[in-house]
Amino acid sequence: MSETDIPDAVGKAPSIRDVARLAGVSYQTVSRVINNSPQLRPETAARVRDAIAELKFVPNQAARALATSRTRLIGVLGPRTTTHGVSAMVQAVESAARSAGYRLTLTNLGTSAPDDVRASIDHLMQQSIEGLIAVAPQTRVVPILDEMKLPVPVRIVSSTGPAASAAVVNDQVAGARAAVRHLVELGHSRILHIAGPRDWIEADHRMRGYLAEMDAQDLTPRPPVLGDWTAQFGFEAGVELLRTEDATAVFAGNDHMALGFMHAVRAIGRSVPEDVSVVGFDDVPEAAHLWPPLTTVRQDFAGIGRRAVWDLLADLGVSHDGETMPEPDHLRLIVRSSTAPPRR
Structure with missing residues (x-):
């Protein structure tokens, strides 16, 4: 790598073209590697990844969205009261989404009033999300989601109920x-x-x-x-x-x-x-x-969250390369010392 190849301004972040020069490829090839395109020779992809690591290059998400017309952003609609289960599911959703190259934007409902529910959904849609996951929704959320007929895939993390075809179900x-x-x-x-x-x-x-x-x-x-x-x-x-x-x-x-x-x-x-x-x-x-x-x-809160992301990505046409996603564990009674036969 020559001195002219090194980003010359102190503190200036390396660009995609810097990576391309170091790897000896076009910037379009670097973009394909960043977006996990399968249409590259493994040795070329490896060379690009080495250059990314050496330069500590971080892809600009906004620029990627403009170039690909994809935001790689998933909206999460949470309840107004956060419980352990909700927190655990959201953490699993975030982890699974990040592994697939997606980011989350989260909003919690102020109330379960229909106008507040619609406003929260509109807020997420204004951020150009590609899909929506509703975590442990209040009763009114499901029919409102159906009524709004959103132009993006929707997955509901809930128990058996309305819109079951879009729900990740735990009985x-x-x-x-x-x-x-x-x-x-x-x-x-x-x-x-x-x-x-x-x-x-x-x-x-x-x-x-x-x-x-x-x-x-x-x-x-x-x-x-x-x-x-x-x-x-x-x-x-x-x-x-x-x-x-x-x-x-x-x-x-x-x-x-x-x-x-x-x-x-x-x-x-x-x-x-x-x-x-x-x-x-x-x-x-x-x-x-x-x-x-x-x-x-x-x-299995984590399993439910991962499954919701898996199904949503399938709705978005994201390939899982032949992998199968295990179903969340069924509900199980865990017997400990707080129960015993009643006194006679």
């Missing part, structure tokens, strides 16, 4: 039924359910699972209590319920509400599972380290 009803069935098999019949927010699809399906399994077991369900996913709500609901209800078991709509409920049990001088058995949902990392360790329903 929340089946997971909830497994949780209730476990309690029934231990001998419980007076089982309460602390549900998630009314407008969340996941909360609705977990509540349906509770009601369906209680009915299948010929047991009378108690009216579910609608919560907000937080440990504070679980605690406050627990203090009230334990004063007025004679239940021997509780199925909480997520692990954080289960944690709050267990705090309430201890606060009034009772114990888990001796006086009340508790089951959560999600298997957050802390669940195994609570006292007692929490029985819960495990979800």
Whole structure:
């Protein structure tokens, strides 16, 4: 490499033409390497990558978008309340997208009001996204997405429900039924359910699972209590319920509400599972380290996020070179020490 080939201004970033000169190829060839074109000899591609590494060249995304008419940008629509599951799925979406050469732009809903939902979607569309992933959407989001008929592919990370053909599905009803069935098999019949927010699809399906399994077991369900996913709500609901209800078991709509409920049990001088058995949902990392360790329903959040990106890229015509994407793990009941047979 001669002195004239070296970017001459101190602090000036190397350009695609600098890479081309160092590799002895045209700048169009460098562009093809950057965009992972298969129409290059391996030795040519390797030479270009060596030049990129030597010059520490970073492709300009805006310039690439202008040159290719592709932004390589995926929009992510998140809920107004971020839970462990949502965070884990978004992290997996970002990792999978980055591996495929795509970037994310994320917006969270201010409210679930239709105008706010449409405004959030419009905000993402104005950034020229190539596809949209809706993570754990509120109930109103799905029909609005259908109604807007967006000109880009859409994937919904959710439980079974409307627009299932575009959804990455995890059967929340089946997971909830497994949780209730476990309690029934231990001998419980007076089982309460602390549900998630009314407008969340996941909360609705977990509540349906509770009601369906209680009915299948010929047991009378108690009216579910609608919560907000937080440990504070679980605690406050627990203090009230334990004063007025004679239940021997509780199925909480997520692990954080289960944690709050267990705090309430201890606060009034009772114990888990001796006086009340508790089951959560999600298997957050802390669940195994609570006292007692929490029985819960495990979800493969990372697998769901990766699958959503995989399917969206397929919709965009991105080749997976014959690879097959494994399906996310099914929901699994993880039995720990927070459940036991009721006292006789």
